[in-house]
Amino acid sequence: MAEDRSPDPGGMGASAPVLIPGYTLLTATDKISSILIAGKIPRIWWLGFGLSFLGLGVFVVAVSWLLYRGVGIWGINRPVMWGFAITNFVWWIGIGHAGTLISAFLLLMRQQWRTSINRFAEAMTIFAVICAGLFPLLHLGRPKFFYWLFPYPSVYNVWPQFRSPLVWDVFAVSTYFTVSLLFWYVGLIPDFATLRDRARRTWVKVVYGILSMGWRGSARHWKRYEMAYLLLAGLATPLVVSVHTVVSFDFSIAMVPGWHSTIFPPYFVAGAIFSGFAMVLSLAIPIRAAFGLHDFITERHLDNMAKLMLATGLIVAYGYMSETFMAWWSGDPEESYVMKDRLLGSYGFAYWAVLGCNVLAPQVLWWGRARRNVPLLFVLSLVVNVGMWTERFVIVVQSLHRDFMPSAWRIFVPTFWDWATLLGSIGLFLTLMFLFVRFLPVISMSEMRALLHSKKTGERKVEP
Amino acid sequence: MTPTRGKLFGLLAEFGDQEALLEATRRVRAAGYTKLDAYTPYPVEDLAEELGFHTTRVPLLVLVGGILGALGGFLLQYWLNVLDYPINVGGRPLNSIPSWIIVTFELTILSAAIFAVLGMLALNRLPMPHHPVFNVPEFALASTNRFFLAVEAEDPRYDSRATRELLESLGPKGVWDIDA
Numbered sequence: 001m002a003e004d005r006s007p008d009p010g011g012m013g014a015s016a017p018v019l020i021p022g023y024t025l026l027t028a029t030d031k032i033s034s035i036l037i038a039g040k041i042p043r044i045w046w047l048g049f050g051l052s053f054l055g056l057g058v059f060v061v062a063v064s065w066l067l068y069r070g071v072g073i074w075g076i077n078r079p080v081m082w083g084f085a086i087t088n089f090v091w092w093i094g095i096g097h098a099g100t101l102i103s104a105f106l107l108l109m110r111q112q113w114r115t116s117i118n119r120f121a122e123a124m125t126i127f128a129v130i131c132a133g134l135f136p137l138l139h140l141g142r143p144k145f146f147y148w149l150f151p152y153p154s155v156y157n158v159w160p161q162f163r164s165p166l167v168w169d170v171f172a173v174s175t176y177f178t179v180s181l182l183f184w185y186v187g188l189i190p191d192f193a194t195l196r197d198r199a200r201r202t203w204v205k206v207v208y209g210i211l212s213m214g215w216r217g218s219a220r221h222w223k224r225y226e227m228a229y230l231l232l233a234g235l236a237t238p239l240v241v242s243v244h245t246v247v248s249f250d251f252s253i254a255m256v257p258g259w260h261s262t263i264f265p266p267y268f269v270a271g272a273i274f275s276g277f278a279m280v281l282s283l284a285i286p287i288r289a290a291f292g293l294h295d296f297i298t299e300r301h302l303d304n305m306a307k308l309m310l311a312t313g314l315i316v317a318y319g320y321m322s323e324t325f326m327a328w329w330s331g332d333p334e335e336s337y338v339m340k341d342r343l344l345g346s347y348g349f350a351y352w353a354v355l356g357c358n359v360l361a362p363q364v365l366w367w368g369r370a371r372r373n374v375p376l377l378f379v380l381s382l383v384v385n386v387g388m389w390t391e392r393f394v395i396v397v398q399s400l401h402r403d404f405m406p407s408a409w410r411i412f413v414p415t416f417w418d419w420a421t422l423l424g425s426i427g428l429f430l431t432l433m434f435l436f437v438r439f440l441p442v443i444s445m446s447e448m449r450a451l452l453h454s455k456k457t458g459e460r461k462v463e464p
Numbered sequence: 465m466t467p468t469r470g471k472l473f474g475l476l477a478e479f480g481d482q483e484a485l486l487e488a489t490r491r492v493r494a495a496g497y498t499k500l501d502a503y504t505p506y507p508v509e510d511l512a513e514e515l516g517f518h519t520t521r522v523p524l525l526v527l528v529g530g531i532l533g534a535l536g537g538f539l540l541q542y543w544l545n546v547l548d549y550p551i552n553v554g555g556r557p558l559n560s561i562p563s564w565i566i567v568t569f570e571l572t573i574l575s576a577a578i579f580a581v582l583g584m585l586a587l588n589r590l591p592m593p594h595h596p597v598f599n600v601p602e603f604a605l606a607s608t609n610r611f612f613l614a615v616e617a618e619d620p621r622y623d624s625r626a627t628r629e630l631l632e633s634l635g636p637k638g639v640w641d642i643d644a
Contacts, residue, residue: 025505025609151544159544163553163563168570175570179577186581194505194607213591216598217606219502221588223512227522228584232577235526239573246566449609450506453482 016303018113018451020295025449028296032443033198035291041438044290049434055427062420063138071141073417079403080412082396085139088422090247090392091275092132092429093173094268095385097240098276099125100180103187104236107229112454113304115447116296120287120436121280122184127432128279129177131425136169138421165249172246179239183232186225189215190446244272251395257334258342258399261326267319274312274358275388277305281381283433285374287442296443303371309384310365316391317359338402346411347398350390357387473596473644474499474616475627476603477636482508485611488634489514492615495630499619503597503612522584529579530572537571538564599643614642 023031035041066073076083099121106114137146149170151160160167192212199205215221248268251259281302288297327339342351361383364370371377397412436442479485482504489502493514502511512518541564545551550558585591597603597614606612613636615627631639 162541168566171567171570175574182581197604197607214593217503219511222507224520228580
């Protein structure tokens with residue numbers, strides 16, 4: 001890896017192969033599709049799916065109770081009106097960002113190591129955006145009127161107010177979801193064709209056949225397909241940057257001390273990618289172990305993701321530094337008070353936890369040995385996920401709980417239902433993830449075949 | 465377009481790898497055939513060009529989609545917040561262009577992406593649940609590890625015997641009739 005001196009065309013430093021040699025087009029396709037077609041579902045899948053489904057049940061109960069009783073079941077009150085809901089929203093949508101970054105940005109950069117991980121990273125994006133999108137809606141107070149946010153011709157003759165970041169959010173998140181879904185589906189079309197042709201049961205063939213749209217791998221089709229895919233990647237890359245920028249505008253456009261800062265957009269985007277890579281690692285490591293995909297998701301992938309996590313973590317650390325510096329440098333009494341309170345106030349413990357999880361802990365990734373230690377990486381990715389959630393909690397709750405007027409100050413304490421909704425949303429996310437690994441190929445088979453050809457491993461020997 | 469019933473759609477030849485397929489395509493094109501198609505399990509560089517397919521209109525469609533999205537997004541906001549229901553928010557100008565950049569940008573991307581996907585599918589004539597090449601049982605492996613070249617009966621130079629002989633002279637792993 002890092003110490004190895006062999007040439008490294010990928011340019012990412014580590015030189016473990018992106019694919020263990022010895023696979024042919026047939027065996028690689030067999031290996032990936034066997035997870036779906038042969039029905040070899042490990043027992044651990046049932047265990048994981050069961051637990052996740054239980055979590056989804058918790059979510060359904062929590063949301064039903066919320067819809068029945070209203071947002072009063074949460075701990076929110078003046079001045080901390082945003083509480084867990086917006087914390088969770090920002091956390092989930094940030095997690096999605098690494099998926100788009102892997103699938104779109106690394107494609108544009110011609111990084112071959114993307115091939116083994118882009119499919120499930122994109123799935124992660126879509127499921128994370130689903131979880132994210134629910135929170136602002138549930139937080140509306142009157143969720144049944146969510147469609148008022150869209151410019152539809154209503155009998156009231158009133159339109160949304162386009163100077164509001166909350167309306168920007170609606171457009172940014174719904175565009176992000178739609179484009180991610182399109183990108184994912186386009187990537188899946190050739191794989192659906194493979195599954196259609198390999199399925200043994202008729203109804204399975206029919207379902208995958210409909211999803212494949214009759215794809216037959218014509219050279220003309222491939223040419224248009226590759227062009228469309230490349231252009232989608234080019235569109236998704238600026239989109240992903242814009243989405244978290246808009247999310248940061250929800251904060252920085254407001255006058256609240258601790259929010260009103262120009263560092264917010266880049267700092268939020270970096271934080272999103274940071275937490276997203278942590279989530280990709282948290283998912284990749286168990287998937288690779290459960291389905292024996294060590295040949296496709298190699299140490300090289302883990303190493304590269306760890307490096308990206310370290311790099312984006314440092315940008316986030318710079319964001320923290322800049323915030324603290326500006327609070328002092330601006331000379332603004334409210335701003336510097338909020339910063340002091342952030343370090344030493346009632347929520348100080350959370351801020352110190354953020355610094356420990358997001359700044360201190362990732363520093364072990366400077367060592368190649370740490371990046372190759374899979375259990376350590378897994379634990380670290382969970383630590384970063386917790387750290388990034390806590391960061392958003394601090395930004396939302398700590399900044400709000402010390403308003404301009406001391407008479408309005410109030411401590412926010414999450415209720416049982418706050419926690420149930422958060423844990424439930426994790427259940428929803430994991431349930432969708434478990435269903436995804438069961439019914440769709442976790443690794444893109446057509447891209448894997450193209451990679452095999454470009455690596456010249458196998459297939460030169462003529463197959464029977 | 466559709467050949468009459470009982471006739472053949474054309475001939476399908478299988479080749480061992482992409483290099484053999486590229487070479488065969490080159491030779492069949494050199495023999496003057498034009499109604500050809502090649503089927504591969506992954507995108508093969510230069511294959512479409514060898515078939516005489518050089519430029520795709522997908523980028524143009526994406527550009528059109530992007531421009532329509534940008535214009536639509538901006539004019540939507542202008543019409544709603546300046547003309548149809550002017551509303552003074554914090555004394556900002558009615559036509560607050562900086563505030564409208566975001567929705568304009570998002571709709572540009574959304575529209576361009578939708579044009580990219582639907583345009584690609586429409587130009588490829590997809591969804592198309594059935595196609596005559598699926599009648600050849602061996603074609604099921606075209607999505608896994610086999611490389612095929614089809615010569616359609618529509619081709620002016622097509623002759624069931626001469627074309628078959630030409631294909632067989634290229635070292636295929638098999639040549640099949642494609643039932644229409």
